[in-house]
Amino acid sequence: MLKIFTTQLLGIFNRIQEKEALAIEDGARFLAQAVISDHSIYVYGKKELEGILNEALHSSEPFPSVKPLPHDEVDWPVFQPADKVLMFCASPTDNDERQTAEKLNEKGVGLIIVSPSSKEDTSIESFADVHIDLNLTRPLLPNEDGTRFGFPSLMVSLYIYHALSFTLKEILQEYQ
Template identity: 40%
Template structure:
């Protein structure tokens, strides 16, 4: 089963790399602009991704100016990096709508199901491509839904791109 899981997970990583490259670039640019403009990046996870904020902000590889959402007041010039299982997560949709009404940019990360078009925050939305568990079991049920691993993978893609942009800015 582990071999199947690893193969399937690698396939999802590859899809994200190939299909979300431009969006990752645009989102990284937004994060870099927030940092160079002395703004704050507020990290928020919904559902089983609630722990993503502490995983990111507590890491030695956290982007500058990252704080868990709710720790500080979100102000003009800040942005929010929000993670959920599905793009149609009601709580994330509320956060995006509220932030946009206040002129705050949001980078959202979640799986997009067919028929979800257009999704809220489409310009700065990264699709995790994870719609169901990866490994079929003997009983027909699927197991292995590594949404947290994919959220961290996408964070690291943003981290690498944003750091590159910040390095160019410093030159």
């Protein structure tokens, strides 16, 4: 089972590297605008994806200018024009996350969304200034009964988070 899981996970990482490299670079440039202008990058993740915020705030290499985005809109800060939100979503059709993205979009906040792509017109990615496809739409491992399990959304999101972080670091070094 571990070999199948590893193979599947490597396939996802390779797809992200091949297909999302430009979106990752665009996202990092977008985030650099907030850092360079001394504004904030708010990070959002629901349930297991709150782990991204912990990585951004408490890792040995914290993300620059990062703050948590509260889940409840009444707790949101007064956004400045150059503030950005980096939003991680395990599903492109979660209604709460879609409403959060829509409200941020209405407020004119720059929004980078990392989620699986969806063909629906009402998906969350329609509110993003930059969308990065998570490339994870179903569990990776088959059960004997035909069902599937093993949905590593945090692991794949962390891969994208680090890709954004490394690219942002390169951009900021070029700027200085």
